[in-house]
Amino acid sequence: ISMAIGGDYRFERGANTPDPLTATGDTTGNANAPTAGAYHAFEGFGELSIVPASGLEYVKWTEINLAGRAYDYNTFGSGVTGKISGLIRTMGGVALRGTYGSAFRAPNVNELFAGQADTFLNLKDPCNTAGGTVTLMGTALEKCTAQGVPSNYTFALPQIQGKIGGNPDLEPETAGIGTAGLVYEPLAGLDFTLDYWHIQIDNAIQTLPTSTILAQCYQGGLDPFCALVVRDDMTHVISQVTDITQNVGALTTSGLDFSAAYQYRNIYGTFRHALEGTYLFKYNIDTGTVDPATKKEQILHGKNFYDLGVNPDLKLNLFTTWFHPSGLGAGVNLRFVDGFQECDNNNCNKAENLRRDVDTYVNADLFVNYALKTRQGTTTIAVGMNNVANVQPPAIYNGSALNADESAYDFMGRQFYVRLAQLF
Numbered sequence: 001i002s003m004a005i006g007g008d009y010r011f012e013r014g015a016n017t018p019d020p021l022t023a024t025g026d027t028t029g030n031a032n033a034p035t036a037g038a039y040h041a042f043e044g045f046g047e048l049s050i051v052p053a054s055g056l057e058y059v060k061w062t063e064i065n066l067a068g069r070a071y072d073y074n075t076f077g078s079g080v081t082g083k084i085s086g087l088i089r090t091m092g093g094v095a096l097r098g099t100y101g102s103a104f105r106a107p108n109v110n111e112l113f114a115g116q117a118d119t120f121l122n123l124k125d126p127c128n129t130a131g132g133t134v135t136l137m138g139t140a141l142e143k144c145t146a147q148g149v150p151s152n153y154t155f156a157l158p159q160i161q162g163k164i165g166g167n168p169d170l171e172p173e174t175a176g177i178g179t180a181g182l183v184y185e186p187l188a189g190l191d192f193t194l195d196y197w198h199i200q201i202d203n204a205i206q207t208l209p210t211s212t213i214l215a216q217c218y219q220g221g222l223d224p225f226c227a228l229v230v231r232d233d234m235t236h237v238i239s240q241v242t243d244i245t246q247n248v249g250a251l252t253t254s255g256l257d258f259s260a261a262y263q264y265r266n267i268y269g270t271f272r273h274a275l276e277g278t279y280l281f282k283y284n285i286d287t288g289t290v291d292p293a294t295k296k297e298q299i300l301h302g303k304n305f306y307d308l309g310v311n312p313d314l315k316l317n318l319f320t321t322w323f324h325p326s327g328l329g330a331g332v333n334l335r336f337v338d339g340f341q342e343c344d345n346n347n348c349n350k351a352e353n354l355r356r357d358v359d360t361y362v363n364a365d366l367f368v369n370y371a372l373k374t375r376q377g378t379t380t381i382a383v384g385m386n387n388v389a390n391v392q393p394p395a396i397y398n399g400s401a402l403n404a405d406e407s408a409y410d411f412m413g414r415q416f417y418v419r420l421a422q423l424f
Contacts, residue, residue, distance in 0.1 A: 005046040013038035014109035030118040037113030037168060041106070045069040061089040073106055076171050093185035097195075100178045107170040107205055111245050116165030121210050125238055126218035128155045139221040139292075147229070149236045160238050162210045167244045175201045189263040198254040203247045204285075210243045212289060219292030249288035255280040269324035277316040283308060304340045305348035306358065306398055310408040312338035327371040337361040337408055339394075346398040359394040361409055363387045377424040383417070390414040 015036035025031030047067040054061045065085045072078040083101030090096075127144035129136060129152050136144055136151055145151065181195035216225040228242040261274035283302035291298045302308030315338065321331040341348055343355040367384030393409030402411065 002049045007044040009042055011040045012109050014113055016115045032117040033115050035113050035115035037109065039073060039075045041071060041073045043069060043071045058091050060091065063087040095183040098180040103175040103177060105173040107172065110166065111205055112166050112168050112170055114166035116163055116244060119162045119164050120159040121162055123160045123211055125155045125160065126214055127153060129153060140218045143218050143221065143226055147231050153236060155237055157237060160241060162241045162243045165244050167246055170205060170245065171203055171247050173201055173203050173205050175199060191261055193259045195257040201251040204249055204251055205245060206248055207243060207245050208248055210241050213241055213243060215292050216289045220290045222290065249286040251285050253283045269322055272321045275318050277314065280311060280313050283311045300349055306340060306342035306396060307346055307348050310405050312340045314338040330368045332364060332366040334364045342396055342398050358396055361394055363391040363410060364389065377422060380421045382419040386415040387413060
């Protein structure tokens, strides 16, 4: 039985002071309010590890771990999170393991206190009848009337003003995380692993597109979103749509991690071959909104769609390393990212949107190194080449960087490097 306990105090402060003309809006750019803020937190934590049995005939090792954390933030209050995990190793090289835990992510200084600024968007006012060519009906007519807008009103403004920035009233994200796994080691140096994982994040901290806010009010009929739209009492023009960072919806994702590895030694040195990968079951976001057409809860599906980033069903790494007692070594790594689809308006969740296939991506890296041991320590020199075949990232026209996505692909092309390290 072992136990560890601890505690900490943290303090963070941030500020942004724009020049006076920018703060008052007397420039050709957008107004940006000065802001400053800070928060502090007290935390206490502990972990208990117990080994109830070991070295038995059928049960080689059992282990239970309990961990907990209590916290108090001056911004949103106090709470407790915890985790329990277990491991059982049986005869024949079979092991079972699992965990379940709760977690939270406190909003950071930028999310809380980033200066609120104006933004201007090329969006159409949902209450605009466009000179009588549009007839307001149903939910749109109801919400426009409730805001005092005449049913035949026409607005000439080509843009809608929004307000973006931090939100000092944010609550923390919370999460529940569960895993269950199997390990099989039939021979010394040979092992296989299989781990299922499920993550549920609630009260997610994010910023919704202004177009979503308008659709949820005037088509979905949700009053909390209508409260974010402010109109001038006399002209009925939208004077501001509040689109600051807020707690919206939830994220649910699950998948299967797997690996196979074999390590052995012979007269030529030590070799290790391994395959590691992840198969994604789902990556869904509940935006806290409804489908304007069906009035049903709107869930965005990210698996195999680019709507929520690069989330293909399969990612793999295959690598081999070799080390010789003389100090010489080498290795090669092969990386695979499966293909997926991207669609018009970056929305594959609408079946009518045009779509295209994004190609799979495979590249390889290799290196050779030499380690020299002396009385002064170990000196290692390595020479390597990344992206050996000079593979270009697949085209993603909705990608934010160079028609691709820097989070998953190599943008630099083929690279050579030399690295020198000294350990004393």
